[in-house]
Amino acid sequence: MNELSILIRTEWLLLTRGQTLRWLLGLLAGAGLYAIFYGQTEVRRQRETMASISRDEQARAGTLRSALTLDTTLAGNAKKWELARDPYRADMEGYRFAIHPPGPITAFSLGQRDLFPTYQGVTAGSLLRQLDPTELANPQKLLIGNFDLAFVLIYLLPLFIIALSYNLLSAETEAGTLPLLRSQPVGLGRVLAAKLLLRLGLVLGAVVLLIGLATLLTGATDAELLAQWLAVSVAYTLFWFGVVGLVITFQGSSAVNAMVLLGAWLVLVLVTPALVQQVLALTQPAPDYQGLQSQIREVFTKRPPKAENVQKYYQHHPELAGSDTMNADRYLMMSFYARNEVLDRQFTPRMVQLDEQGRRYATLVESLTGLMPAVNAQELFNRLAGTDEASRQDYLTQVSAFHERWKAFIIPRKFRGQPMTEADYAQLPRFTFVPIAPPGIGAGIGWLLLGAGLLGGLGIFRFNRQPLP
């Protein structure tokens, strides 16, 4: 048995006989279990909403479809039958939702899914006028944030690490056992290494247990995502051990260490992100979506003559030119669709510009992640959970493509005066979200490991340069 393992065993006995470890583990386990339960509750609610949306879609399309089989000789049926044949009705009453389903481990990090909508009803009208900017949410709840596994790992785990190791060296000094320790034939460096390694092992064990528990309780099966999640957690843990390692080499008293480490936690987890947010908000003007809506309103409430609208539409859709039968009523709805499409064509570039402006913000934040390990870890967790900004942009791009498909189904039928058939109702376009492989997490993990290496290395350097008096 080598020296190191004897040291670790002794330290293990010391730790497990004290009260502190039990308390800390209990607190972490309690918080972890609640976080898993909460994340799962939220995701279950999201799935239930999606199921009720599907039922609603089927019911609406079903009503229209069965109206086509009604016996039109009976009073009242003729009108229902006539309406169901109208592609405009199929659009307004048979519309479908584009759903952004939760990913395999969304419950681990709910990210922005409480703020932004995860489903969108799509009709052939203007998309810009349809998009819901946000989900209904309690602002105070949004302010506080979600108590999910990512929160436990990003906020609480570092505190757990700090509480376990802030008095690594100082406890010996204060108990007067340091001279005893130094009189042993083992170098103090080895003793410290053993103490740190044991604690690292303990924390990593707790992390693996938490993730394992979350996997079991949520029934997540995607091994690759879980492994990546674990990798991020390990890198973040190492980063914090780097911080602890550096601080204890300053050989302050337990109280000073606790103060400095808690200060580091405050600066890295709370203050820096909050300060950067304020500075960015000040220097990067928020995209003026309200101004755009106001412009859209100006255009949309001015109604050029119907024929003019339709003629403009034909310029972009020559294949439909002349397909109309000049039926007055039909012309009304044709003009409606034409007007809506003109609106989208006119303002989508501006919308793209505004979205770009928002993304610049995200790029700036990304360029600072090296300095903000907590934000870095949160972004990585969100990416894996499919709850980050990139995943939402993917979804919105797919919503836009679906809107085009839906329009291509409805509008030509309306223009040509082609009635909807039962087969048409069966073939209404459907939206399926195709998750795009998330961008790599290598760079983010690299930053965390670099931080861990630099801090830890500096600690070792300092320790070797100026050993204890």
Add this chain to the structure above:
Amino acid sequence: MLSLIAHNERRSVVRDRRFRLLTALVWGLLLTACFVGFSRYQSLKAQREAATRDVRQQWLGQGPRNPHSAAHYGTYAFRPQSDLSFVEFGVDSFVGTTVYLEGHRQNEARYSTAQSAGTLIRFGELTAALVLQLLLPLLIIFLCFNSFTKELESNTLGLLLSQGASMRQLALGKAWGYGQVIALIALPAVLLTGGLLGLGSDAQLTTDTLLRAACLLLFFGLYYAGFLLVSVWVSARSRSSATALTVLLGFWLVTFILIPKATANLGATLYEAPTRFAFTKALHDDEKQGIDGHNPEDERVKALETKVLAQYGVDSLSQLPISFEGLSLQEGEKYTSMVYNRHFGALQTVFQRQNRVTDFAGLVSPYLAVRNLSMGLAGSDYRQAVAFQQQAEAYRFRMVEYLNNYLRYHAKPGDRKYKVAADFWQQIPDFHYQSATVGSVLGHYAPAIAALLLWAVLGLGLLYRLPEPGQTNPAPTPAV
């Protein structure tokens, strides 16, 4: 005796290099927070004032138009930034800044800061409130955790007590000394806030704003006093500095980080809010039960027509002295407004219930109590976001009602081309938001005020009942 102990304590703290460093840090943060908070407040305020002016110009410049078309065109209401919001952003960044006011429907406030700020905003925003509520208590802990244990550890406690001072006197004296130190640290924040307030509110400091600021000062005072007294008590009852510090930091962690997050999440689980899908569906289902003023074929419009014809004793709409269209549109508006108010009201109630859980958690976590009060007094809590939405809705209803009634009494029956003159639009006044009175804020947050009072009294009571070493020796240690 008391002031002697206080004086001694104050002097030893102020001489401490570590303490000076911490104070400099807190001051630096406060200064930064006030500066960025105030700059953002000013830029947001300027943006919204400009937008309000633009929108008013658009409204006035509509030109000749049918009054009901103007209801469809609508206008926008912007949520103004309250004078004190630069100290405490509250929920402001997560609430929409503008409501579109149009006929037939009530819209919710849209376009919040959070929407285009990415994940970063979920880490919070650095404001003076964050420093004062979250970080200053930590400073108090570091100031007080060894107030007694250091005497114990250097064997000076017995010496002090032998001078004739009682534990109570000693504890109160120390607390008094630390209180002076904390006041000294917080003073620049107060002066700075006062100065910026004077700058920010267009040189007209209203008594209302001053009253709010005074209340904030009082509540923060109670909050710090409680924290200080309890910290000194923990130190007096601990065997070692390490124990005292662990207990106090544990308390900070649980009541500042865990409880706020846990209770907000618990509230959301207990009182389930509808999703937008469920909300919209329920709303539209109810809306369909009402009169559709735009559809003459609507059965309810037909019924109204029969009723109105009978009332005026004529047999066709063209013989009516009023425009039936205006009448039926307003009937429809009344119904939809009722439906929207009911659904939005129910939703807001669910959210307020969720927040109530947090309000009561203030009894355990003084941080929550002071945070809720400070959001309320700064005018940036959820309640005032709702008040804005409700006032905007009341304005919208009056505006649409005026337009529909104008159509009813001025348009000739059946005249679908009716237009009002270009100068008509001034008849509708601009929207002005009336912020909640200090009294109503204090009334709503009575539990929080009670919690802060209790907290301070508890601290004082604990120190008063501090046993003399002779009575219970050795002092029992709180469990770690």
